[in-house]
Amino acid sequence: MAELYEESKKDRTSVELFAGAGGLAMAVHGADFRPLLFNEFAKRACETLAANGAKPLPDGQAPVRAPKPGEQVPLFAGDVQDLEMDYLKGQVDILAGGPPCQPFSLGGVAKGDEDKRNMFPQMFKAVRQIQPKAVICENVRGLLRPSFKSYFDYILRELALPFEERAEGADWTQHDQYLQTRLQQGDEHLQTRLQQDPEYLKKRYRVVMTPVNAADYGVPQIRNRVIIVAFRRDLDVDIELFKSLVKPTHSEAALIRSMMDGGSYWERHPEVPTHVREWVQARLPKVAPKDDGLLPWYTLRDAIAGIGDNKPLPEVPDEWLDRTEHLLGGFTEHIGWPGARIYDGHTPNELDRPAKTVKAGVHGVPGGESVMLLDELVADKAAQGGRRYKHRYMTVRETARVMTFPDTWELKGPRGEKMRQLGNAVPVVLGEVFAKAVATVLDEAEKRQRAKDS
Template sequence: MELFAGGGGLAMAVGRAGFRPLLYSEVATRACETLEANGAKERGDEEWIPDPGGPVPLVKGDVRTLDMNYLCGKVDVLAGGPPCQPFSLGGIAKGDEDKRNMFPEMFRAVREIQPKAVICENVVGLRRKSFEPYFQYILRELSYPYLKRDPDSTWQEHDALLRSYDAGLRDGRSSDPSGGHELYDVVATTVNAADYGVPQIRNRVIIVAFRRDLGVDVEEFKRSVRPTHSYAALVHSMRKGDYWERHREIRGHAVPDHVRERVMAGLPKQVAFDTEEASRLPWRTFRDALAGLEGEPPLPQDLWSYLDRKEHRLGGVTNHIGWPGARIYKGHTPNELDRPAKTVKAGVHGVPGGESVMLTDDRVRDASVPGGWRYKHRYMTVRETARVMTFPDSWVLEGPRGEQMRQLGNAVPVLLGEFFAKAVANALDNARSTR
């Protein structure tokens, strides 16, 4: 079951891990249109469970009005990314006092459906020092979701109750009448998506919880979600030449010498490459994404004659549309092709930091810059942004460009979600009980 489904990144990821979706919930109109374009069907008031391979029921609207009790005992995984604006560095950061904080709805869902596992993604701002006490409260509330908070109490008062109950369980003063059926073991992991094969620097918190009566080996799960890729391995690959040779083979021509020389000159003189680093794969870069990570064809890059906001079907893929007016300036620097992209944000043009702008391999003479050459830049297309978020080209995005970019910026990168969902699946498969 997927709450806050958005444009479908986490839902797709959990599906790839082998779970069959029973319900999507989403409030944003354009995101709902995207979900419907990719196989979901509006459920309406009638509650029903889909057949294998059938359309996924989609409930549109405020999740606070959604009754989930009919799915109790039928859900293996509850997944979702509660709206992150309360904790985001890009928002006003009111945290738990912000009415957009939807963690209480995740806890309500856990109480109503008692899933075997929970996967929750959120911004790394949740781990800021000022929010750390509330973050720990979130973890405790997910551990004991049936100890419902009194509407008239503060979160601090509820947290004190949870702390006392937790201490009582540990020393035998408290008892669990459910036999572990309503208790959860919680693991919180701070991740950089690039460390898991996503061609993007994206720092997030992944919270996973397992129902305690299942006997999941939590320590083994923690080991299973260690990073698989590294920056040091990327540097090593570039210095050996493997990275450049791979792109020559994909494109049929080499990356221009002046680009390769510039990138190599910017690499650190020394980078740790010990046994652990040697066991990891190289970070994937923006260039890797544009070349195609999972069998997709390379995306055409020569869009200079097509910056007209029109779909020219370049390369035969949708949403690869040139957009005029890109600018770079101090504090608004572009993505470089031979690094992971910057964090995709839920904005269109004016996002701080230049996250929607890219520096290309093309250059023109310019006596005003050092070296006499200036590299050309442009806006990333929606499809290029989707590649950075590891959405397949077949995934349909609905709405105007701004809404498509917003859905992508709010999504979970598919490969990151898939990695953690597969780890959850393996943990459940290996648990001593699968009740």
């Protein structure tokens, strides 16, 4: 992770809470923000961050100053509730993090704010302490479920008014009503508050919530999430410009068009057997979708073959499905694993589609989500036509590529823990789209302010 503490061109800065395996941290740094602090609680994820260059603080020791450019980024490996960040006030451009999502996930206990694992209040505490220029939160699409709508709206209002804390003894519905009243008050009230507190606009935020499918942004995976971004009101950020910068760039329609006869997808993958190509094309629509001007979705095959500068990953032979690191092609974590099964409710990944959502899993790695069909047909009397496509577990490296982690990123722990870290992570490419958009609108706002002052 040495690259994560290189000096940024403008020395824009960031803080990452709930850092996990570092996906969002990498994304924010890729947008030229220099990290000042990481926080993570999970032991294996902390080991991953440390293996990539973060500097774990001694047990129980709290950070007291921001690192200078070129210094290692301190990692507070512990409960965020024990972390005080007042020392960073006024020094942070982006506060980023994905608060633990179990309270809202379709696969979790779904207790909303009653669940002690709901860490959104800790994000709001951090906002109050450091007053960042912008906040980026990523979370599961379960937040948008009808049963959670009222509470999710409350989360957005809390982020808009993070300094209006809940009164002792009040429940969230009472606090929400208070926040709604505050937000409905007009300019006259705002001017009164500014007279009382000239810094008041630094205590309010403008919030933008964007539902996303990561595949629409160049990630080779179907991953439905929500991205919440907030900008400090005193900066007068151009929200419409920000929204234009985070529009989808890729589409399923474009992928379908590229897979039809004469399409660019097959030119990119001439190694695909004829029977596979025919199987894929037989399930395409008879009429090509309209050209939407977007790029095709990336597929699992694209990820394995190498997107961008990535080199192709070699196939794992049957004799190496043995849990042993053979360093196939020089790649680490490209380790074959035996025992892959396909069964009802656990359908496998197909090479010529984006991968299914990489999940952390309550009890370890889920079944079908980590199994993939190969190009080879094998005899199977139970299968229709007496043949079926061969399958195996995806390797950790293949899964990391689906999450758009670089091949150089080191993951720590046993296989299940590595897959769990990836399942909890933010795809680097997706996070970078939003972080770069934040950087652009902050730059634009500063230019307008300088022109106004000159």
